[in-house]
Amino acid sequence: MTNVPAFAQAQGSQTQAAQVPIGNADIRKPVVEASQGYWRSVWGRLKRDKVTMTVTVILALIVLMAIFAPYVTVYDPYAGGIMRRLKPIGTPGHWLGTDETGRDMWSRLAYGARLSLLTGILPVAVALGVGGLLGVIAGYAGGIVNTLIMRTMDVFYAFPSILLAIAICGMLGSGMTNAILALSIVFIPPMVRISESVTTQVRTLDFVDAARASGTTTSQIIRHHILNNVMGTIIVYATSLISISIVLSAGLSFLGLGAKPPQAEWGLMLTSLRQAIYVQPLVAALPGFMIFITSMCFNLMSDGFRGAMDIKLNK
Amino acid sequence: MFLFATRRLFQALPILLGVSLVVFGLLQIVPGNPIDLLLPPEASPDMIAQMKAEFGFDKPLYIQYFNWLLRALSGNFGNSIFSGQPVNAEVAVALKNTLYLALPAAVLGFSLGILLGMLAAFNSGHWLDKLFSALAIAGVSLPHYWFAIIMVVIFSVTLNVLPAQGMGEGSLAEQIPFLILPVITLSLIPMGVVARLVRATVLDIRSQDFVGALEAKGLGKRRILYHVAKNAAPPVLAIMGLQFGYLLGGSILVETVFNWPGSGNLLNLAIFRRDIPVLQGTILVLAFFFVLLNLAVDIAQAMIDPRIRR
Amino acid sequence: MSTPAPYKVYMPPVPEEIRGGKAQPLLIVDKLRKYFPVRGGVLNRVTAMVKAVDDVTFEVQKGEVLGIVGESGCGKSTTARLVMQLIKPDAGTLVYDGDPVGAFRGISVSALRRKVQMVFQESFASLNPRLSISDSISYAPKMHGTPRAEADERTERLLRDVGLNPAQFARRYPHELSGGQRQRVNIARALALEPKLLILDESVSALDKSVEAQVLNLLVELKQKRDLTYMFISHDLNVVEFISDRVLVMYLGKVVETGPVDEIYRNPRHPYTKALLRSKPSFDPAHRTTEMPLTGDPPSPLNPPSGCRFRTRCAFAESVCAAKVPELAATPDSPPQHEVSCHMFVAGSGHSRAISGGLS
Numbered sequence: 001m002t003n004v005p006a007f008a009q010a011q012g013s014q015t016q017a018a019q020v021p022i023g024n025a026d027i028r029k030p031v032v033e034a035s036q037g038y039w040r041s042v043w044g045r046l047k048r049d050k051v052t053m054t055v056t057v058i059l060a061l062i063v064l065m066a067i068f069a070p071y072v073t074v075y076d077p078y079a080g081g082i083m084r085r086l087k088p089i090g091t092p093g094h095w096l097g098t099d100e101t102g103r104d105m106w107s108r109l110a111y112g113a114r115l116s117l118l119t120g121i122l123p124v125a126v127a128l129g130v131g132g133l134l135g136v137i138a139g140y141a142g143g144i145v146n147t148l149i150m151r152t153m154d155v156f157y158a159f160p161s162i163l164l165a166i167a168i169c170g171m172l173g174s175g176m177t178n179a180i181l182a183l184s185i186v187f188i189p190p191m192v193r194i195s196e197s198v199t200t201q202v203r204t205l206d207f208v209d210a211a212r213a214s215g216t217t218t219s220q221i222i223r224h225h226i227l228n229n230v231m232g233t234i235i236v237y238a239t240s241l242i243s244i245s246i247v248l249s250a251g252l253s254f255l256g257l258g259a260k261p262p263q264a265e266w267g268l269m270l271t272s273l274r275q276a277i278y279v280q281p282l283v284a285a286l287p288g289f290m291i292f293i294t295s296m297c298f299n300l301m302s303d304g305f306r307g308a309m310d311i312k313l314n315k
Numbered sequence: 316m317f318l319f320a321t322r323r324l325f326q327a328l329p330i331l332l333g334v335s336l337v338v339f340g341l342l343q344i345v346p347g348n349p350i351d352l353l354l355p356p357e358a359s360p361d362m363i364a365q366m367k368a369e370f371g372f373d374k375p376l377y378i379q380y381f382n383w384l385l386r387a388l389s390g391n392f393g394n395s396i397f398s399g400q401p402v403n404a405e406v407a408v409a410l411k412n413t414l415y416l417a418l419p420a421a422v423l424g425f426s427l428g429i430l431l432g433m434l435a436a437f438n439s440g441h442w443l444d445k446l447f448s449a450l451a452i453a454g455v456s457l458p459h460y461w462f463a464i465i466m467v468v469i470f471s472v473t474l475n476v477l478p479a480q481g482m483g484e485g486s487l488a489e490q491i492p493f494l495i496l497p498v499i500t501l502s503l504i505p506m507g508v509v510a511r512l513v514r515a516t517v518l519d520i521r522s523q524d525f526v527g528a529l530e531a532k533g534l535g536k537r538r539i540l541y542h543v544a545k546n547a548a549p550p551v552l553a554i555m556g557l558q559f560g561y562l563l564g565g566s567i568l569v570e571t572v573f574n575w576p577g578s579g580n581l582l583n584l585a586i587f588r589r590d591i592p593v594l595q596g597t598i599l600v601l602a603f604f605f606v607l608l609n610l611a612v613d614i615a616q617a618m619i620d621p622r623i624r625r
Numbered sequence: 626m627s628t629p630a631p632y633k634v635y636m637p638p639v640p641e642e643i644r645g646g647k648a649q650p651l652l653i654v655d656k657l658r659k660y661f662p663v664r665g666g667v668l669n670r671v672t673a674m675v676k677a678v679d680d681v682t683f684e685v686q687k688g689e690v691l692g693i694v695g696e697s698g699c700g701k702s703t704t705a706r707l708v709m710q711l712i713k714p715d716a717g718t719l720v721y722d723g724d725p726v727g728a729f730r731g732i733s734v735s736a737l738r739r740k741v742q743m744v745f746q747e748s749f750a751s752l753n754p755r756l757s758i759s760d761s762i763s764y765a766p767k768m769h770g771t772p773r774a775e776a777d778e779r780t781e782r783l784l785r786d787v788g789l790n791p792a793q794f795a796r797r798y799p800h801e802l803s804g805g806q807r808q809r810v811n812i813a814r815a816l817a818l819e820p821k822l823l824i825l826d827e828s829v830s831a832l833d834k835s836v837e838a839q840v841l842n843l844l845v846e847l848k849q850k851r852d853l854t855y856m857f858i859s860h861d862l863n864v865v866e867f868i869s870d871r872v873l874v875m876y877l878g879k880v881v882e883t884g885p886v887d888e889i890y891r892n893p894r895h896p897y898t899k900a901l902l903r904s905k906p907s908f909d910p911a912h913r914t915t916e917m918p919l920t921g922d923p924p925s926p927l928n929p930p931s932g933c934r935f936r937t938r939c940a941f942a943e944s945v946c947a948a949k950v951p952e953l954a955a956t957p958d959s960p961p962q963h964e965v966s967c968h969m970f971v972a973g974s975g976h977s978r979a980i981s982g983g984l985s
Contacts, residue, residue: 155330162561166582167598168341168344270458277472285461288464292461
């Protein structure tokens with residue numbers, strides 16, 4: 001019996017397995033919780049995260065305020081009046097005061113949310129589509145395609161983002177469309193980088209090889225196996241970009257490269273109220289405060305989602 | 316190491332070439348005839364013809380690019396349309412002024428960021444961690460042009476202790492008050508970014524087995540900190556390089572608020588004066604700086620971390 | 626078992642529906658080769674080649690278990706991926722049941738991939754974390770056009786076959802399972818296309834010993850039930866001995882010895898195989914391994930030694946070993962299925978021990 005006992009475990013349990021149905025032997029943990037999918041367990045974590053839930057609610061309120069601006073305000077955001085100029089916060093009828101031409105601040109902030117959110121979110125959405133797709137292609141294809149896409153992105157990476165946005169805006173001329181276009185171009189390279197690196201990671205996992213080994217076509221693999229593993233990370237990253245985008249797009253308007261007077265937009269409002277800062281500092285600070293809060297909420301929401309999604313799945 | 320450095324240098328060349336292409340391409344996306352942008356509106360037909368010949372606008376695009384690149388490489392970006400001065404002289408002055416802001420802002424932001432990040436990481440879960448993390452996230456999300464205005468209201472208007480704008484003249488001591496507000500404002504974003512990264516990296520490294528092994532060996536806190544810091548350095552260094560680049564090129568908003576005659580302000584003025592040669596020159600120089608900075612960071616990273624040296 | 630069992634070749638009955646007939650090997654691998662380029666230098670040019678798999682030739686008979694053993698980095702896994710066509714081979718031919726793969730009038734790569742399936746080492750990485758267990762298993766059949774109801778029914782049957790209760794596991798996700806359970810799912814997924822050949826690439830190596838034994842037994846049971854053929858890749862000599870009918874020993878991208886399992890384990894010829902078997906831990910204290918059978922690391926596959934690749938670690942290396950690459954061939958005094966690639970067993974090779982027929 002010199003070399004056989006080495007298999008004692010294997011052969012021993014083989015005889016055992018003849019009596020016990022195979023498989024139940026290594027079901028050690030009893031089924032307690034009902035099975036839950038990945039997204040459901042993410043949601044379960046998010047529900048318990050007070051900060052993330054709070055900022056998500058605040059963001060939802062800001063978005064609702066933008067959508068229903070005509071219904072939540074009394075005054076026309078464009079109608080001013082010399083007599084009503086620069087009223088302080090708490091003035092009856094104008095609870096957030098009035099601006100330098102006597103327009104109601106609450107109306108301007110609510111309507112301003114429309115443009116500010118649009119110029120903040122739209123570029124990121126464009127970058128998410130274009131950049132995300134390019135990144136997945138680069139990551140999955142590898143080789144020369146990857147080199148071509150990634151080196152091109154490196155060139156755009158060589159510009160500080162705000163510099164690139166201002167340069168493009170400056171060349172194209174000011175205006176909302178150009179600002180959105182410029183910011184989209186700015187956000188595509190980081191989006192490509194993230195999506196490429198996640199795709200590259202996922203692509204090397206064995207389940208992709210397993211899918212290939214059972215004859216799955218490339219497009220099916222990308223749609224069914226890569227995208228659902230990559231999308232979460234990319235979208236979370238995009239939310240953190242929105243935070244930057246809100247600040248940058250308002251910054252472009254602040255410089256006079258985005259929205260044009262008399263449009264209601266937070267960055268532009270900040271500029272036009274700059275002189276009023278000596279008279280009504282609190283009123284003048286309101287648009288900047290809105291930019292700050294919105295940007296911070298997107299940042300915190302992105303952090304919360306990232307934390308909730310970073311479930312240590314292995315072990 | 317030398318091989319790595321030369322290889323990275325070689326890899327930077329096509330990027331620099333690409334950067335020059337983009338900057339040249341910017342001129343092409345300008346609506347209308349570029350020649351109108353290069354000349355004052357009242358230019359005579361003679362001037363237009365002369366300009367055409369000088370810039371070679373009658374030639375095919377790639378020849379135009381080639382000529383432009385050759386001139387740019389020799390440091391000649393043409394003359395400012397607005398002032399008639401050589402662009403490189405204007406850019407050099409502006410860049411120097413920006414450095415006055417960027418350097419102290421970087422030192423302040425990075426050291427505060429590292430401090431906050433370390434304190435947060437080593438007190439993970441404690442209220443200090445929460446406070447510092449909140450500060451960091453506020454720094455990252457802050458519209459700093461707004462913060463700049465608030466600082467002016469508080470310190471220049473209300474308290475009247477610091478100048479509201481400009482650069483000041485005379486000796487260094489006389490100039491320092493002018494620096495304080497813009498430097499603090501500029502340091503906030505790098506502070507937030509660095510603090511967040513330091514916290515995440517240090518937490519990650521502290522959870523690795525080798526730190527446990529060091530603790531088990533009975534190493535003092537200080538020695539452990541040294542090991543953690545050495546491992547956290549490469550990613551933090553990388554982000555600091557990027558942030559310094561942003562400070563050089565991205566201070567346009569803050570420079571505008573404080574009316575600081577740096578590269579951002581020059582860019583802003585060039586845009587509104589439609590001064591294309593100045594615009595191109597500034598962007599090109601800043602982007603080149605940025606690429607070289609990243610290159611330097613890459614090499615520094617490789618010097619610290621042998622794993623990067625491939 | 627104090628007297629050695631007589632030498633056997635395990636040949637279970639093969640169903641007639643298999644195209645090539647009983648005698649036709651299920652898979653013939655001929656001179657398979659894969660070199661990976663290594664880039665370096667200032668301009669990132671190809672500076673060297675890793676010879677991961679170098680002219681590997683073998684056959685897999687119908688219904689057998691072919692074990693492939695060797696140290697890590699010897700090219701076992703690359704061979705598996707080459708057979709699956711997950712990596713494109715640089716050279717060599719594959720013949721599946723008489724049909725050359727990817728050739729005119731042969732079998733297409735996609736058709737091959739239905740006949741040959743693979744179970745990977747990492748039980749977790751080989752399951753898509755976003756798909757439920759049943760979705761993972763039924764994915765390939767559904768994609769190949771199996772009606773939903775039929776695919777779902779097959780999935781249930783497969784789960785039961787691998788010892789998992791469908792009611793309990795079908796709607797679960799990979800992270801909710803233990804390593805052994807996940808590996809059972811991986812086996813079920815591999816079987817979903819009803820393949821003939823299953824490549825098990827270190828499939829049980831990452832499991833706890835007790836779970837490993839259960840999964841091994843499951844594999845034996847499934848093989849008998851479904852008339853499967855296995856290519857079983859492992860570095861674990863005990864496990865390979867337990868499950869294999871024939872064994873292939875690889876070293877640095879080359880096959881050094883092959884033969885029936887009892888022959889290889891009881892009468893190893895190649896110095897490398899001998900050393901490898903001596904390094905196998907014994908359960909008997911009287912047979913404890915006391916000396917280091919193999920010293921040093923295998924040389925880099927970047928610049929493998931000339932001639933015989935093992936010569937740098939071989940006690941019997943002579944000048945001929947550096948000069949000539951030994952061929953894989955039967956030895957005069959062993960059964961014809963037992964082949965060795967060593968100059969010591971080739972009469973007239975120039976090795977001082979060659980004439981005598983080797984060392985014994």
